[in-house]
Amino acid sequence: MRRVDLTRSLSAAIAYVLASLPLGAFEIEDRRQYPGTGPDMVRVISTADLDVFEPFLLRLQQEQPEIGIDYYVASSTEVHNAIRSGAAFDIAISSAMDLQFQLANDGYAQLYQSDVTDALPAWARWRDQVFAFTAEPAVAVISRARFEGLERPQTRQELIALLRAHPDIFDASVGTYDIRVSGLGYLFATQEARNSDTFWRLSELMGQQRAALYCCSAQMIDDVASGRLVMAYNVLGSYAVERIARDDRLEILELEDYSTVMLRTAFIPRTATQSEGAALFLDRLLREGLRQTPDAWVLPPLGAADQPESSTYGPIRLGPALLVYLDRLNREAFLSAWSDAMVQ
Amino acid sequence: MSRKSPPSMVWRSIGQRLTLLLALIAAVLAVLSWWMVSSFAREAAERTQDNILVASATTIAEALRSEQGVIRLELPYSAFAMLGAIGEDRVFYRVAADGTVLTGYDDLIPPTLPQSPSDVVVSTLEFRGDPVRMVTVRRTVLAGQQPVPVMVSVAQTRAGVAEIGLGLSRTAGLLSVAFFALAVGLSAFAARSSLQPLNSFAQAVTRRGPSDLRPLRRRVPDELEPLQSSLNRLMERLGQSIRRSEEFIAEAAHRVRTPLATVRAQAELALHTVEKDSEREMLRRVIRAVDESSRSASQLLDHATVSFRADALAQERVDLGELAARVTASLRPTAEMKDISIRLDTAEDALVRGDAILLESALRNVLDNSVKYSPEETEIMVSLTRDEATWRLMVRDYGRGFSGEPLPELTGRFRRGRNVEKIVGSGLGLTIAEEVLQAHAGRLELSTPEDGAGACVALILPAA
Numbered sequence: 156m157r158r159v160d161l162t163r164s165l166s167a168a169i170a171y172v173l174a175s176l177p178l179g180a181f182e183i184e185d186r187r188q189y190p191g192t193g194p195d196m197v198r199v200i201s202t203a204d205l206d207v208f209e210p211f212l213l214r215l216q217q218e219q220p221e222i223g224i225d226y227y228v229a230s231s232t233e234v235h236n237a238i239r240s241g242a243a244f245d246i247a248i249s250s251a252m253d254l255q256f257q258l259a260n261d262g263y264a265q266l267y268q269s270d271v272t273d274a275l276p277a278w279a280r281w282r283d284q285v286f287a288f289t290a291e292p293a294v295a296v297i298s299r300a301r302f303e304g305l306e307r308p309q310t311r312q313e314l315i316a317l318l319r320a321h322p323d324i325f326d327a328s329v330g331t332y333d334i335r336v337s338g339l340g341y342l343f344a345t346q347e348a349r350n351s352d353t354f355w356r357l358s359e360l361m362g363q364q365r366a367a368l369y370c371c372s373a374q375m376i377d378d379v380a381s382g383r384l385v386m387a388y389n390v391l392g393s394y395a396v397e398r399i400a401r402d403d404r405l406e407i408l409e410l411e412d413y414s415t416v417m418l419r420t421a422f423i424p425r426t427a428t429q430s431e432g433a434a435l436f437l438d439r440l441l442r443e444g445l446r447q448t449p450d451a452w453v454l455p456p457l458g459a460a461d462q463p464e465s466s467t468y469g470p471i472r473l474g475p476a477l478l479v480y481l482d483r484l485n486r487e488a489f490l491s492a493w494s495d496a497m498v499q
Numbered sequence: 500m501s502r503k504s505p506p507s508m509v510w511r512s513i514g515q516r517l518t519l520l521l522a523l524i525a526a527v528l529a530v531l532s533w534w535m536v537s538s539f540a541r542e543a544a545e546r547t548q549d550n551i552l553v554a555s556a557t558t559i560a561e562a563l564r565s566e567q568g569v570i571r572l573e574l575p576y577s578a579f580a581m582l583g584a585i586g587e588d589r590v591f592y593r594v595a596a597d598g599t600v601l602t603g604y605d606d607l608i609p610p611t612l613p614q615s616p617s618d619v620v621v622s623t624l625e626f627r628g629d630p631v632r633m634v635t636v637r638r639t640v641l642a643g644q645q646p647v648p649v650m651v652s653v654a655q656t657r658a659g660v661a662e663i664g665l666g667l668s669r670t671a672g673l674l675s676v677a678f679f680a681l682a683v684g685l686s687a688f689a690a691r692s693s694l695q696p697l698n699s700f701a702q703a704v705t706r707r708g709p710s711d712l713r714p715l716r717r718r719v720p721d722e723l724e725p726l727q728s729s730l731n732r733l734m735e736r737l738g739q740s741i742r743r744s745e746e747f748i749a750e751a752a753h754r755v756r757t758p759l760a761t762v763r764a765q766a767e768l769a770l771h772t773v774e775k776d777s778e779r780e781m782l783r784r785v786i787r788a789v790d791e792s793s794r795s796a797s798q799l800l801d802h803a804t805v806s807f808r809a810d811a812l813a814q815e816r817v818d819l820g821e822l823a824a825r826v827t828a829s830l831r832p833t834a835e836m837k838d839i840s841i842r843l844d845t846a847e848d849a850l851v852r853g854d855a856i857l858l859e860s861a862l863r864n865v866l867d868n869s870v871k872y873s874p875e876e877t878e879i880m881v882s883l884t885r886d887e888a889t890w891r892l893m894v895r896d897y898g899r900g901f902s903g904e905p906l907p908e909l910t911g912r913f914r915r916g917r918n919v920e921k922i923v924g925s926g927l928g929l930t931i932a933e934e935v936l937q938a939h940a941g942r943l944e945l946s947t948p949e950d951g952a953g954a955c956v957a958l959i960l961p962a963a
Contacts, residue, residue: 262589282587472583475582476579479575
């Protein structure tokens with residue numbers, strides 16, 4: 156097992172943490188301010204990296220120059236902790252929809268309704284509190300160079316067979332989320348485990364072949380690109396697509412049996428102070444989710460989930476069932492089963 | 500219509516009253532049914548939620564197991580997935596063994612605990628700012644050698660239930676309004692059709708002739724039977740009373756006439772014996788007064804006779820020519836006293852059907868009137884002409900005429916024209932004539948001749 160490479164982001168974060176922080180105990184990875192012509196700043200806490208989100212923020216400011224944005228980047232767990240500890244943010248965005256759902260369920264989200272929220276499909280909102288604006292599949296990314304000469308598997312069964320057949324190639328060269336650390340990784344793993352028994356067989360095999368464990372999609376993709384990894388399994392599709400567009404060493408492995416589709420969600424926390432700015436930000440964000448041109452932004456719109464090849468099961472349902480794997484006992488049980496399989 | 504009584508106390512129409520009362524009842528029923536349906540719907544939705552909560556809690560309880568003396572639980576995915584079925588409601592849960600919380604929300608404490616495995620505690624309480632419905636079930640799990648009771652609580656907010664209830668309540672409300680509108684329409688219809696017999700009864704009474712006092716023999720609803728029979732009794736009493744008074748008048752007139760004749764004869768005699776002009780004049784006045792009284796008595800008698808005989812009218816053939824000749828002859832002496840000549844212009848076979856006595860009395864009264872109101876040395880013309888299906892017996896004089904008064908006023912009982920000063924009269928003459936003609940399906944026509952002098956009275960009768 157590889158050490159999770161957190162040091163870099165942590166050290167970067169500390170510098171920002173010391174700067175003026177909203178009340179509450181949590182760690183941030185990055186922060187950037189976009190002052191507007193008006194005095195007010197909308198404080199956003201998000202799991203999305205700045206290079207992914209900045210185009211949207213600039214577009215928003217172009218349309219609404221008076222709006223100022225204070226953008227914090229944190230892991231999904233930290234976003235969750237920040238909101239739960241009562242930090243004063245106006246918008247909370249996270250890829251971990253289960254954690255987002257739990258926050259809303261526990262009463263940390265404000266009710267919000269507008270023409271835009273009404274336009275969302277029913278599966279993309281819950282109680283007019285949590286709203287989805289992207290539908291992103293988990294994908295496998297491979298290194299073209301190190302996959303040279305191998306047949307591309309079509310299903311997970313074929314992937315398992317391939318891993319078994321070539322331990323020499325795949326040993327210590329497959330990366331996946333450390334689900335003990337990554338909220339998104341945990342969500343992908345639990346949903347996949349629920350959908351198919353191949354998940355456990357795959358995990359066991361990856362464990363035997365000493366798979367590397369990561370906190371974040373970006374670093375996994377970096378290591379595939381550099382050739383340290385042959386394959387990264389369960390990477391966030393949007394990040395992968397964005398990287399492949401400018402890096403031809405990478406390729407997305409099309410697995411046709413199923414894919415897990417996550418909804419990136421946003422809500423207005425109960426502690427929000429800039430309700431007007433938050434509403435403006437949220438409406439604009441959700442309009443991105445409803446856009447008809449998927450290529451306009453790295454983060455795919457909700458409409459992508461309706462395309463038949465993207466998911467056999469549809470996006471993960473925004474509902475109370477998300478609480479199941481967050482349950483302490485379930486989490487313990489799942490993590491211990493996963494550790495047994497993965498960490499050998 | 501009811502100007503004197505306060506309008507709030509008086510119903511103008513039974514139909515309106517009935518409609519309004521029925522509509523009121525319909526409104527009460529509509530509100531009642533809306534309320535009932537709404538509460539049933541709410542209760543049904545609540546029961547559905549309760550059942551889902553029980554199913555969820557039971558599913559979780561079934562997943563409890565003991566491993567090497569430790570209670571283990573893997574929350575079943577379905578237990579939570581099913582809670583999403585009723586709506587977008589917040590979900591809370593708590594699993595506690597022997598007072599120790601195994602998992603879930605620590606502060607979600609059931610108010611009472613189930614005492615046996617089959618016991619289910621359902622309660623409503625406030626949790627994290629929202630009212631929630633909570634179900635707690637109990638399962639005993641063996642932990643080592645010790646049976647440990649485990650309580651599984653599942654709670655859910657009630658927004659979905661409220662929304663379902665509201666939706667159904669709205670539908671029920673719309674249906675109630677529609678039901679009410681329909682009921683009002685039907686009420687108006689019911690009121691109108693219930694009142695139909697009353698209206699037709701009233702019309703039957705209205706259609707009757709003014710002197711038609713025969714009993715009503717209609718088939719009426721039971722409710723109108725008392726009205727019909729009391730109306731009949733009233734008419735019978737009225738008829739009797741009219742007959743009695745007519746009899747009385749006839750009797751009185753008859754009794755007055757005989758002594759008057761005696762007085763007249765005595766006065767005549769006296770007239771021949773006295774010599775002084777002033778005394779003669781006095782006696783003449785007496786005679787004139789007696790004549791007038793006797794004439795009035797005759798008219799009263801005639802009138803009573805008409806009222807009598809008209810009820811059961813004889814249908815004999817009467818020759819109007821002969822009748823006119825008879826009457827003219829009988830009045831000629833009186834006319835000659837005023838130097839009035841009566842010219843008769845009759846026709847052959849002027850036959851009508853009816854009561855000769857009545858017809859004679861009608862003509863006599865008309866002619867008598869003419870004689871009375873004609874100045875001395877004038878002429879009265881009696882002519883009989885045929886006019887298609889009717890006979891027209893016309894009396895024309897050169898008296899003072901009618902001065903344009905409408906006929907109904909002149910033929911009214913005891914009514915006299917405006918220009919009759921100084922002439923004694925009862926005002927019954929034309930009334931008698933008109934009543935006779937009406938009984939014979941004929942009519943009386945009063946007119947002023949074209950040259951403007953005198954009056955023209957025509958008795959028009961259908962030819963036999």
